[in-house]
Amino acid sequence: MASSFVIACVGKPSAGKSSFLNAVTDASAKVGNFPFTTIEPNQGVAYYAIDCPCATYGLSAQCKPRHGFCKNGRRHVPVRLLDVAGLVPGASEGRGLGNQFLDDLRQADALIHVVDASGTTDDQGRETRGYDPVNDIQWLRSEIEQWVAGNVERKWGGTVRRHVATRSSAVDTLHAQLAGYGTRREVVQRALDGVAGAVDAQLEQWDAAALRRFIGEFLDVRFPTIVALNKIDMPDADKNIAAILRRYRRPAAAPVSGRPMLRDGVSEGNIVLTSALAECFLRKMAAQKYIAYATGDDDFQTQGEAGGEGLRPMDDKVRRRVENIRDLVLFRYGSTGVQDVVGRAVEALGYVAVFPVKSLVNFGAPGGAFRDCVLVRPGTTVREFARKLHSQAIDEGYAGAETVGGIQLAEDDVIVAGKNNIIKYSVSA
Ligand SMILES: Nc1nc2c(ncn2[C@@H]2O[C@H](COP(=O)(O)OP(=O)(O)OP(=O)(O)O)[C@@H](O)[C@H]2O)c(=O)[nH]1
Ligand SMILES: [Mg+2]
Numbered sequence: 089m090a091s092s093f094v095i096a097c098v099g100k101p102s103a104g105k106s107s108f109l110n111a112v113t114d115a116s117a118k119v120g121n122f123p124f125t126t127i128e129p130n131q132g133v134a135y136y137a138i139d140c141p142c143a144t145y146g147l148s149a150q151c152k153p154r155h156g157f158c159k160n161g162r163r164h165v166p167v168r169l170l171d172v173a174g175l176v177p178g179a180s181e182g183r184g185l186g187n188q189f190l191d192d193l194r195q196a197d198a199l200i201h202v203v204d205a206s207g208t209t210d211d212q213g214r215e216t217r218g219y220d221p222v223n224d225i226q227w228l229r230s231e232i233e234q235w236v237a238g239n240v241e242r243k244w245g246g247t248v249r250r251h252v253a254t255r256s257s258a259v260d261t262l263h264a265q266l267a268g269y270g271t272r273r274e275v276v277q278r279a280l281d282g283v284a285g286a287v288d289a290q291l292e293q294w295d296a297a298a299l300r301r302f303i304g305e306f307l308d309v310r311f312p313t314i315v316a317l318n319k320i321d322m323p324d325a326d327k328n329i330a331a332i333l334r335r336y337r338r339p340a341a342a343p344v345s346g347r348p349m350l351r352d353g354v355s356e357g358n359i360v361l362t363s364a365l366a367e368c369f370l371r372k373m374a375a376q377k378y379i380a381y382a383t384g385d386d387d388f389q390t391q392g393e394a395g396g397e398g399l400r401p402m403d404d405k406v407r408r409r410v411e412n413i414r415d416l417v418l419f420r421y422g423s424t425g426v427q428d429v430v431g432r433a434v435e436a437l438g439y440v441a442v443f444p445v446k447s448l449v450n451f452g453a454p455g456g457a458f459r460d461c462v463l464v465r466p467g468t469t470v471r472e473f474a475r476k477l478h479s480q481a482i483d484e485g486y487a488g489a490e491t492v493g494g495i496q497l498a499e500d501d502v503i504v505a506g507k508n509n510i511i512k513y514s515v516s517a
Contacts, residue, residue, distance in 0.1 A: 092168075093167065093168065093197040093198075093437070093439070093463065094167075094168045094169075094170055094195050094196050094197055095134070095167060095168070095169050095170070095196065095197065095198045095199070095200055095430070095433045095434075096169075096170040096171075096172055096192065096193060096195070096196035096198075096199055096200070097109060097169065097170065097171045097172065097199075097200045097202055098172060098175060098189075098193070098199050098200070098201055098202070098228065099174065099175065099201050099202040099203060099204075099224075099228065100174050100175055100176060100204070100209065100211065100212075100213050100224070100228075101122075101123035101124050101125070101173075101174030101175075101176065101184075101209070101212070101213025102120075102121060102122065102123055102125070102174065102204065102209040102213040102214075102215070103174070103202040103203060103204040103209065103213070103318060104202050104204060104316075104318040104319060104364045104365070105126065105171045105172070105174070105202045106118060106119050106125065106126050106130060106171050107119050107318075107364035107365055107368060108171070108200065108202050108316060108318065108362070108364040108426060108429075109130055109131075109132050109169055109171040110132075110364070110368050111364040111367035111368050111371070111424070111426045112132070112134040112135075112169065112367070112383070112426050112427065112429075112430055113132025113133055113134050113169055114132060114133070115130055115131065115132030115169075115171075117130035117132075117171055121215055122213075122214075122215075123174060123176075123212060123213030123214060124173060124174055124184070124185060124213070126171060126172070126173050126174065127173055127185065128173075129170050129171060129172045129173070129192050130170070130171040131168065131169065131170055131171070132168075132169050132171075133166045133167070133168060133169070134166070134167050134168075134169045134430045135156055135157075135164035135165060135166060135167070135430070136164070136165045136166075136167050136430060136431060136434040136463070137162050137163065137164050137165075137384075137427070137431065138162070138163050138165065138441050139161060139162065139163070140158050140161050140162060140163035140458065140461075141443060141451070141458060141510055142158060142161065142163075142451075142457055142458050143161030145451060145457075147450075147451060147453050147457040147458070148160075148161055150452075150453035150454055150456065150457040151163075151456075151457050151458050152452075152455075152456030152457065152458075152459055153458070153459060153460075153461065154459045154460055155460075155461075156461070158458075163441070163458075163461055165441060165461050165463055167430065167433075167434060167463070169200075169430075170192065170195065170196060172189050172192040172193070173185040173188060173189045173192070174189070174213050175189050175190075175228065175231060176211065176212050176213065177211055177212075177227065177231070179231050179235075180231050180232075180234035180235040180238060181234075184212075190232070190235045193232070193269075193311070194268070194269055194270040195270060196270075196311065197312075197437060198311065198312045198313070198314070198433045198434075198436060198437050199311050199312070199313045199314070199433075200313075200314050200315075200316055200429055200430075200433055201225065201228055201313055201314070201315045201316070201354075202316045202318050202362075202364075203221055203224045203225065203315055203316065203317050203318060203332075204219075204221060204224075204318060204319050205221055205317040205318060205319055205320060205322075205325045205328045205329050205332070205361075206318075206319035206320075206322035206323070206324055206325045206328070207219040207220060207221060207324045207325075207328055208319070208322065208324075211227075218324070220328065220331075221328050221332065222328070222331045222332055222335060225315060225332070225336070225352050225354055226352045229307070229313075229352040229353045229354075230352075232307060232311065233303060233304065233307060236266075236269065236303055236306070236307065237299075237300060237303050239268075240265055240266070240299070240303060241296070241299065243265070244299065247261060247264075247265055247291075248291060248292050248294075251291050251292065252292055258280060258289070258290075258291050259273065259276050259277050259280055260273075261291060262276050262279075262280065262291075262302070262306075263276045266306065266310075269310065271306075271310055274467075275306075275309050275310050276306070278309045279302060279305045279306040279308075279309045279310070280302070282305040282308070282309065283298075283301055283302050283305045286298075286301060287301055287302060307353055308350055308353055311353065312358075312433070312436035312437055313353050313354055313358065313436075314358045314359075314360065314429050314432045314433045314436060315354055315358060315359045315360065316360055316361075316362040316364075316425070316426070316429045317329050317332060317359060317360065317361050317362065318362045318363065318364055319363065319364075319365070320361045320362060320363050320416075320417060320420075320421060320425070321363045321365065321366055321412075321413065321416045321417050329361060332359070333356070333359065335351075336351055336352075336354060336355075336356050336359060337356055338355075338356045357432075358432055358436060360425050360428050360429045360432060361421050361425050362424060362425035362426050362428075362429060363413075363417045363421075363424050363425065363426075364424075364426060366413045366416075366417045366418075366424045367383065367424040367426045369409070369410075369413065370388060370410070370413060370424065371383070373388075373406070373410060374388070376400070377398070377399055377400050378390070378391075378399060378400050378402050378406065378410070379396075379399065379410060380395055380396060380399060383424075383426070383427050384423055384427040384428070385418075385423065386418055386422050386423055387414065387418055387419075388410070388414070388418075390402065390407075390410065434463065437465075437466075438465075438466035439463040439464060439465065439466065440463070440464055440465075440466060440468065440503055440504065440505050440509060441461050441462070441463055441505060441509060442461070442462050442463075442464055442468075442473060442503055442509045442510075442511060443458050443460065443461050443509060443510045443511070444460050444462070444473075444477060444511050444512075444513070445458065445460075445510060445511070445512050446512065447512065448490060448491070448492055448494075448510070448512050451510070462476070462477075464476065464503065467502055468502070468503050469499065469500050469501060469502055469503065470489045470497045470498065470499055470500070470501045470503060470508070470511065471486070471499035471500065473503060473511065474486055474489070474513055481515050482513045482515055485515035485516045485517075486499075486513065486515065486516075487513075487514045487515050487516040488513070488514045489511050489512065489513050489514070490511070490512050490514070491507075491508040491509075491510055491511055491512070492510050495508070497511065
């Protein structure tokens with residue numbers, strides 16, 4: 089069973105969304121230095137990398153993932169990535185390709201906001217110089233907020249009347265309003281919990297400010313966001329990055345709580361520096377055997393360098409370009425950053441990788457060890473996962489579950505990585 093959740097790349101036109109998709113997937117989406125190169129969403133499969141249990145059990149040679157791949161004990165679990173049309177100011181009122189873009193977000197579980205940190209695109213996505221992107225994160229968030237708030241506020245009077253007449257619970261009423269955004273009830277509940285104490289428990293007592301406060305909280309929960317500060321290879325990127333990081337730095341005096349502090353829906357730890365262009369170029373050079381490079385590496389090798397055996401020679405122009413990337417991106421920032429963005433998006437969702445196996449002795453070897461790995465929502469229980477496997481035999485004939493070491497699992501045990509995420513189900517005949 090392949091993973092079914094979706095991460096969407098969002099941002100203004102020409103920020104580098106399609107380039108980002110091409111950098112982390114096998115897609116070849118059209119890229120252009122003019123606004124609205126992308127109209128219909130492009131899709132690709134990216135990989136979330138985790139330590140694979142095959143290494144722990146000495147089964148790396150027999151590890152045969154049904155989806156994704158495993159290399160040197162690192163499991164690459166597929167996740168779907170969506171690259172949508174660019175968003176311009178006023179999109180929530182239909183400007184640009186506004187509503188279409190926003191509609192595409194309904195399928196997304198998390199967002200990657202690609203920001204052009206080089207200052208070479210203006211707010212409409214046109215080529216320029218010296219544009220200051222410091223407000224871009226806040227702007228995108230308010231655009232999404234306008235979209236949701238506009239819809240909810242317009243109907244609020246009727247919503248409250250029905251709520252009172254039908255004596256529904258707050259969570260049911262709000263869920264009915266927000267279900268159109270691909271929202272599960274549990275997400276609405278978490279958002280309500282988040283504002284408890286700050287707004288009245290009775291919906292009919294909510295004023296405009298209370299409703300806005302709830303919508304802000306709802307967006308935080310519904311659309312976890314990672315920011316890719318892109319185009320770090322360009323001259324002005326440094327100073328723009330510094331200004332953006334300064335704005336989103338967690339105040340030293342901030343209270344320490346279980347969850348990261350969000351501003352405009354973003355936490356400091358979820359801002360990553362990237363060069364999608366560098367990654368695309370390095371991948372191309374590696375595919376053509378000019379360099380030895382794997383995504384996430386902090387350097388590459390060329391012919392004549394240690395580790396560069398068997399590579400092809402480059403002409404001066406190409407050599408200058410790869411050397412430039414080495415100096416401007418890899419040496420300065422440690423990597424092109426793109427893979428890190430995907431990892432953080434999955435982690436922001438709190439997903440857990442689960443390995444269902446038929447045997448806890450050989451884990452499926454020698455035919456193929458650890459064939460399946462499924463990313464599940466946080467809080468998923470052993471029994472819920474059995475249902476999710478879409479195996480009638482396991483679901484209907486459910487007779488118990490066990491993890492490594494002969495430990496029996498209860499139906500309502502929550503699956504936790506490293507604890508009970510290798511599961512063998514038994515079924516009654
Ligand atoms: N220097 C540099 N240029 C980049 C980078 N990423 C993208 N670009 C360039 O930025 C321009 C726009 O890139 P796209 O990937 O088409 O941008 P987009 O966000 O998909 O744009 P729309 O589809 O129009 O919304 C292209 O000329 C890319 O080559 C980067 O990391 N560094
Ligand atoms: Mg595009």
